Each structure stands twice: as C-alpha cells, then as structure tokens.
Amino acid sequence: MANKASSILVTGGTQGMGYHCTRAIAGQCPDTLVVIASRTDPNDAAATINKALNQSNVEFMPLDLSFLSKVRDFAKRWEAEKRPPIQALVFNAAGQWPGVVEYTDDGIEKNFAVNHLGHALLFHLLAGKLVGDARIVVVSSGVHDPEMGWGMIPNWTTAEEMARPSKESEKRSNGMDRYAASKVANILWMLALSRRLSASSAHANKTVVAFDPGLMPGTGLQRNWSWFARWLIANVLPKMVPLLRVVWNQNIHLSEESGESLAWLVVGEEVRGKGIYYEGRMEQKTAVVTRDEGLQEDLWGWTVERVSEGREEREAFGRLD
Template identity: 50%
Template structure:
C-alpha cells in the first residue's frame, strides 16, 4: 500500500516554472507524491526539493514527450509504482527552437508542436485510468498565442493541425518562434475541446484550464537559441524585470513567482471547479479571438486523437465521448 495520500504529476518539472511549481505543491502536500517528469534530471531537481523542504515526497521519472513509445513506457512504469490516483496533472513542458528550420520528433512531427501539444495529449489519454475521480488538468499556455498581447513575437499561424504537424510549402521557413506561438494557440484550442468532453463524463469531476505564466527570463526556454540571445535571456533580462514590464508587458515575472501562480491554479481549493477557462497568472481572462474558433478546436482534437491512438479501441477511448 502506498505511503502517500494522493499524487501530482508535473512535466518539465526539473527547472524554471515547473521546478518552482513542484516545490510549492510538495510543500503544500507533504503526504502526497509529487512526480516531476522530464527527459533528464541532470541537476537533481527532485533531490534538491526534498532537501530544501526536509521531506521525501518528490521523485523524478524520465519522460521524452517527443517519442510516443517512451510516453507509453512512462505510463506502464507509472502503473507499476503503486501510487495513489493523480489529483492534478500539470502539462507544462515546452521547447522553442529559435533558429533554423523545423526539428522533428521521433514520430516525424514538428517538435515544438509534437512536444508542447501532441506528446502531452497522448500522456493525458494514457493516464486516464490513473486520474482521481476529482482531477485538475492544467496546461501551460502563453500570452504569445494572442495577437493582441504579443509584442516582438511572430503571430501564430493555424490552418489545420496536419499543417502544423507536417509543414509544407513555405511553412518550413517559418521562424521557430512562430512555431512556438502557434503551439501555444493549440494548447488553448485543445483546452476548450477537452473541456467540452469532460463535462460529458459521468461520475468524474475532471476540470481542465490553460494558464499563461507570463514572460519568464532565466528559464530553459532559450536553451536552443544562439549564444548572444541565450546570454541575454539567462544573465541580463532576469535582473531588469521592472524595465521589461514597462517596455514589453506588465506580465513579466521571475520563474519562482510564476511557479507559485501555476501551483495555485492547479491545487488551490478555490479554483478546483473552474474548467475550460484561461488564466493569466491568477486572473481569469479571455484568451485570443482565434482560440474560441470551434472548427479549429475540433480539427485539432480529431487530428490529435487519430495521430496518437495505436488502434481503433484506443481511438474510441481517447475520444472521451460517453465515458472514460
């Protein structure tokens, strides 16, 4: 029998936003298992949090969201851990390839979209049997999905999910940052499509929301940028946040502060019943006009289910209509 009372799972939890959110949740729930999942834990994030808190409830599990086979192996490993049901699932991991042409996942999907959306979708679908009857799903989105909020980022470009996954024509020439803003739009589209379906599942109190943590200089998001941009992102911009709030947006924060906000959206009792809504930090706001396009939501939903399901029975199960 597990020593823990509940479980929480955070993808991309070994650094930046995810690390701080994981620490906040672990501190709030010392009797819960907090699992941080990422490709590598080179800095020993789980051990660090446990040491800082004087606890032993945080653990690391390897997960490559760019490989369907690895995601399935992760879920099989989860099933063997004898952990309590998952009370909150934080789909937080993301990548941005600022320079060069498209990069592709093991399964041949453009990697920004493949890791930031498709891999998370497969993870959610496979984890359904391990979710608590009352479960919170939080998807880390971004204000860059909204042309009215974006400054200095290329606008998202969505036509069909197939074109995002396998860009053709001139689309491979898109800047990497545009692929990122498009993926963040997909995060919000999928939140609303999933929210409608969760309402139809009997005997479950599953909610899903998207959350914009704001611009967070100092995180690992610029790890694939050039040396100059990476230096500015990691060493300069975190020290001039008040200036950035004037020049760019008030929604600029240290990763620690945004991590606290992400944890609050995920686990605070005052927020557990909200679903299919969008947060900027702790505030519920309207997302972009395009994010409410139901035709795009349904195109993305259908394409994603067909892309990640291995067989017809999975395709029916992943569809969620009529039950889980």
C-alpha cells in the same frame, strides 16, 4: 518513499517555473506524492526540494515528450510501479525551436510535438488514473494571441498543417511563430477537453484550465537558442524584470513568481471550473482563433487519430476511458 494517498504529476518540473511550482506544491501537500517528469534531472531537483522542505514526497521520473513511444514507456512504468491515483496533471514542459523546421522521429514539427502532442498522449494514457475531482492544468502562453503584442504570429490553419507543414509553409514560417502555434494548440485542446468533461457524468467534477505564465527571463525554455542568447536571457534579463514591466509589458515575471501562480492553479481551493484561461491568477479571454469550435474539434480529432494505436484505443481515447 512512504505510501501516499494521491499523486501530482508535473512535466518539466526540474528547472525554472516548473521547479518552483513543484516546490510550492510539495510544501503545501506533504502527504501527496509529487512526481517531476523531464528528459533529465541534472541538478537533482527532486532531492533538492526534499532536502529544503525536510520531506520525502518529491520524486523524479524520466520523460521525453518528443517521442510518442517514450511517452508510452513512461505510462507503462507508472502503471507497473503502482503510483497512487492522480490528483493533478500539470502539463508544464515545453521547448522552443526558433530556427528552420525540425521534426521528431515521429515526423512531427518539434514545437508542436513536445508542447502539445506528447502531453495529449500522456493525458489519454493516464486518464483512467485520475481521481474524480482531478485537475488538468495546461501551460500555454500569451504569445498564442497576436493582439497581446509579443510579436509572434501563429498563422493557425489546421492541425495537420501545424504538425506537418507543407514545403511552402516551411518557407514562410519561422520557429518562434511555430512555437506560438503550439501554444494555440494548448488552448484549443484544453477547450475541446473541457467540453467533453462537462458532457460526461464520470468526469463532471474535474477541472481543466490553461495558464499563461508571462515572459520569464532565465528559464530553460531557450535551451535550443544560440549560446549568447542563452547567456543574455539567463544572466542579464532577470535583473531587468522591474524595468521591463514598466517600459514594455506588465506580464513579465521571475520564474519563482509564475511558479507560485501555477501551483495555485494546481492546489488552490478556490480554483474550480472548465475551459478557463488564466494570466497569472486572473481570468482572461483567449485569442479569437481558439474560440472556433470547428478548429477545436479538428485538433482533437487529429490528435486522437495520431496518438492512437489501433481502433480499440482510438475509440477509448475518444470516449475518455
């Protein structure tokens, strides 16, 4: 692959919205290296996009966000292979564990680990590679806000309780509510990061925003659901999107549509600022719970403490070195 002046990293860019986002970015930025990072790339997404665009600027790197050690391995490989400076980090990868509480090998509830903690560590490890006006785009979801009517209740208390729920919480909660809580974490972390970037002269020109893609039938997000639910979501619901918008909620989209909107946040010239939450391409308010600075700081401090290895790294992450 030819040398590129800068790079864009999209986690989970091998299928669904992430794939369509990556394809849109690669087409608009042919001189930028676009790296898609996921556990696997079974359909050879990078090669497929390169062939479709008659380009060679998309590349795949394996990344498993459920293991903090593997996130570190990814960052070490990025450094060793001397990737170009990072123009944008797109934290798109996500998973849903809808049943009983499941934990990663690091002892973290899986929705929380993959959807928040792995990405947070990845940011800290790659922060020194960001260009001065880099963008950080965090994919959240409208399910973080019970008032949006998606039927999920995040029940946010503290970062520790969300990451390592007590036995009583395990009994009371369900997997989809825990997924919604991980989307609360995305917003809280984005707002805490926004405040820190704004206060730092070295990072003042960076953009950090969060994105709600809406409900998207047919993506790989439900890979841990039952086979029948996966079949229904992949084969029936996408054909019903126009009807669902009329009878249920306007914020329902095909993955292609949401992918285009996500790409706009990543490379659109008019997108600037910090701490903004977008539903599609429209600015929206976040849930009341996410506006609590005390909860933002609780999550930020807990996250830095949990992902750091030793005092030196903890201090560096705290300073955004």
